Amino acid sequence: xxxxxxxxxxxxxxxxxxxxxxxxxxxxxxxxxxxxxxxxxxxxxxxxxxxxxxxxxxxxxxxxxxxxxxxxxxxxxxxxxxxxxxxxxxxxxxxxxxxxxxxxxxxxxxxxxxxxxxxxxxxxxxxxxxxxxxxxxxxxxxxxxxxxxx
Numbered sequence: 001x002x003x004x005x006x007x008x009x010x011x012x013x014x015x016x017x018x019x020x021x022x023x024x025x026x027x028x029x030x031x032x033x034x035x036x037x038x039x040x041x042x043x044x045x046x047x048x049x050x051x052x053x054x055x056x057x058x059x060x061x062x063x064x065x066x067x068x069x070x071x072x073x074x075x076x077x078x079x080x081x082x083x084x085x086x087x088x089x090x091x092x093x094x095x096x097x098x099x100x101x102x103x104x105x106x107x108x109x110x111x112x113x114x115x116x117x118x119x120x121x122x123x124x125x126x127x128x129x130x131x132x133x134x135x136x137x138x139x140x141x142x143x144x145x146x147x148x149x150x
Contacts, residue, residue: 003032011040019048027056035064043072051080059088067096075104086112091120099128107136115144123149 006029014037022045030053038061046069054077057065062085070093078101086109094117102125110133118141126149137145 001029003028006032007034007037009033009037011037014040015042015045017045022048023050023053025053027052030056030061031058033061035060039064039066039069041069043068047072047074047077049077051077055080055082055085057085059084063088063090065093067092067094070094070096071098071101073101075101078104079106079109081109083112087114087117089113089117091117094120094125095122097121097125099124102128103130103133105133107133110136110141111138113141115140118144119148121145121148 006025038057046065054073070089102121118137126145134142
């Protein structure tokens with residue numbers, strides 16, 4: 001498909017794309033999707049995107065992802081988020097992270113999170129932290145965690 005054809009796809013048409021079709025999209029084609037088109041993808045479609053396709057999302061496209069779409073990301077997809085994508089996660093998007101996703105975050109990924117992002121986590125998510133994860137947090141992040149649970 002041409003860039004123009006990709007940009008002209010409706011949400012209904014995009015909803016019809018299956019795994020093999022989604023994975024065949026080039027990064028140029030991904031870049032041609034409007035934020036509204038990205039926001040219209042169902043969670044299972046997000047989970048079927050390749051890590052290269054996820055990494056190719058622009059800031060506007062990435063910010064259009066819902067909490068449900070973020071919750072559908074696989075461990076591999078989360079591990080390959082760029083630092084910019086990771087730090088741009090909104091409070092609403094962070095709310096979509098499952099306890100399994102939280103528990104699987106590396107210490108490097110956790111250290112990228114801002115104190116505002118840490119403070120946006122809910123009690124269930126905080127309970128999912130492992131001892132290793134908690135020990136890796138900075139003093140400022142720990143303070144933000146304490147503020148989040150009080």
